[in-house]
Amino acid sequence: MPRYAAIDIGSNSVRMLAADVLPGGRIEQLASDREVTRLGTSVFRNGAISREAMDFVCTVLGRMSQAYRKVDVVGVRAVATAAVRDASNQAEFIERASAAAGSPVEIISGQEEARLIHVGVQSRWPHPNSRVLVIDVGGGSAEIILADNGRLTDAFSKPLGAVRLTEAFLEDDPPSPVQLDRLREFIGERLNPAVRKFGPKPCDRAIATSATAAALVCAVNGIPRARREEADRRRASSAQVKALFRQLCAKKTSGRAKIAGIGPRRAQIIVAGVAVLLECLQRFELPALYHSAAGVRDGIVADLAARRVGADQTSLTKEQRRVAERMAVKFAVPMKHARHVTGFCEVLFDSLKALHKLPPAWGKILEAAALLYDTGHFVSDTGHHKHSQYLVQNSDLPGFTAREKMLTAMLCRFHRKSMPTARHTAFQTLAADDKRALMQLIPLLRLASALDQGKEQRVKSIACETRDGVVVLQVTGTGKVDLELWAAERTGASFLQAYEKRLAVVRARR
Numbered sequence: 001m002p003r004y005a006a007i008d009i010g011s012n013s014v015r016m017l018a019a020d021v022l023p024g025g026r027i028e029q030l031a032s033d034r035e036v037t038r039l040g041t042s043v044f045r046n047g048a049i050s051r052e053a054m055d056f057v058c059t060v061l062g063r064m065s066q067a068y069r070k071v072d073v074v075g076v077r078a079v080a081t082a083a084v085r086d087a088s089n090q091a092e093f094i095e096r097a098s099a100a101a102g103s104p105v106e107i108i109s110g111q112e113e114a115r116l117i118h119v120g121v122q123s124r125w126p127h128p129n130s131r132v133l134v135i136d137v138g139g140g141s142a143e144i145i146l147a148d149n150g151r152l153t154d155a156f157s158k159p160l161g162a163v164r165l166t167e168a169f170l171e172d173d174p175p176s177p178v179q180l181d182r183l184r185e186f187i188g189e190r191l192n193p194a195v196r197k198f199g200p201k202p203c204d205r206a207i208a209t210s211a212t213a214a215a216l217v218c219a220v221n222g223i224p225r226a227r228r229e230e231a232d233r234r235r236a237s238s239a240q241v242k243a244l245f246r247q248l249c250a251k252k253t254s255g256r257a258k259i260a261g262i263g264p265r266r267a268q269i270i271v272a273g274v275a276v277l278l279e280c281l282q283r284f285e286l287p288a289l290y291h292s293a294a295g296v297r298d299g300i301v302a303d304l305a306a307r308r309v310g311a312d313q314t315s316l317t318k319e320q321r322r323v324a325e326r327m328a329v330k331f332a333v334p335m336k337h338a339r340h341v342t343g344f345c346e347v348l349f350d351s352l353k354a355l356h357k358l359p360p361a362w363g364k365i366l367e368a369a370a371l372l373y374d375t376g377h378f379v380s381d382t383g384h385h386k387h388s389q390y391l392v393q394n395s396d397l398p399g400f401t402a403r404e405k406m407l408t409a410m411l412c413r414f415h416r417k418s419m420p421t422a423r424h425t426a427f428q429t430l431a432a433d434d435k436r437a438l439m440q441l442i443p444l445l446r447l448a449s450a451l452d453q454g455k456e457q458r459v460k461s462i463a464c465e466t467r468d469g470v471v472v473l474q475v476t477g478t479g480k481v482d483l484e485l486w487a488a489e490r491t492g493a494s495f496l497q498a499y500e501k502r503l504a505v506v507r508a509r510r
Helices: 041-046 051-068 082-086 089-100 110-124 163-169 179-196 210-221 225-231 238-250 270-281 296-306 320-332 334-352 363-372 384-394 401-414 432-448 482-489 492-499
Strands: 001-007 013-021 027-036 075-080 105-107 131-137 143-148 150-156 203-211 235-237 288-291 459-467 470-477 502-507
Touching: 013 051, 013 075, 013 296, 027 051, 041 051, 041 082, 041 163, 051 075, 051 089, 051 296, 051 492, 075 082, 075 089, 075 110, 075 296, 082 110, 089 105, 089 235, 110 143, 110 150, 131 210, 131 270, 131 296, 143 179, 150 179, 150 238, 163 179, 163 238, 163 270, 179 270, 203 210, 203 270, 210 225, 210 235, 210 238, 210 270, 210 288, 235 238, 235 320, 238 270, 270 288, 296 334, 320 334, 320 363, 334 363, 334 432, 363 384, 363 401, 363 432, 384 401, 401 432, 432 482, 482 502, 492 502
Parallel strands: 001 075, 075 105, 131 203, 203 288, 470 502
Antiparallel strands: 001 013, 013 027, 131 143, 143 150, 235 288, 459 470
């Protein structure tokens, strides 16, 4: 599938994720960034985003946009949450932020934020047969989400973010007992509607997301900040959370910062954040919570993939496909075979994106070549790959640019026999990026062709993944597929040359 980027402009930090979504829905990170901006501080104090905060966030967004552009994403969604929802100058911020991010920034509702959090958690840690309560304590709001068998059933978004609550209630350092009592009372009042709706013990598992939850789980499990990723899926009991909250309330910011997993910036707002999580545990009568590293960013990426945003960038347009198939028919290419090979090419191109790292448009070149590489048989079976190159290069293909036609012809040329070498002068005159891309695509076309070696479509489906440095291709077929397996294995040398990884072709277990 295509690769996507997500930007989450929160009240405490801005986060960016660029990722591939692999078969099965697993997200593979390509680039990631996070910057604490405290965007919500001025909003929660004065009702507007300060000039300094706006300038800083826009600088951060500019840096992040450069990072995701380097990996050629085909879909981007940038969202702003609680602080911008509440800001009186949100229109100015959105205009400037959109320009800096290179993509429109949208203000999302609390319900949409909750939905994206749920989608993100499900994408990274599915619970298809459980009732789960997801709690996300951000900088400006907290989302309380109930999911049943993987489906969101209800959600509440409340003004219970760690930055907002710290600004409103915790003036002293450490906070006074009166301030803490007021804080707990406010949290309890805001949670009442969710408690009445969901009832006590509403779930099989409670999952807490966001940096506050990560810091909490790190603290109770003795995980240092440098290894915070180890907190993913780790547990914190209600008793541990209660003990940590007492410890945090008794210390100044400098003392809190010395606790494992809590740095100097998080120490400033951790009391309010843990107070919300503790109140949730107590009000819902939950024995423990588990941390998930998923969040809005993961939800955006998974949602873009589910809606196949930008998928057309890796595939020929309807007009291009019609033109290519018409040429294939003209030169007596067996179309069942050509379409079957094309399907294998699409799977291989998507599954191996993390290895070839090619822009999505190269998927179109591979698709066109899969339809046309056998046209040369019309001239002669001998050297038909060279005849295919000539026919494609010199045919009228409306909808294809001259460059697309030339690259498709070159890919047809090398679908068999030797890989490109110094003696292939036409190949050597290509731009360096085009030569590299073709070297990555040639083994994929050869492999796809081999998987229908007998032209009888005996191989029905394939799955491809990398294990311990070896690319494993699992083949599912009907009847005997020994010929196809043998032909696929013979492409291993060209695959190794292009990818520097061994190819293992195995028949999938029934």
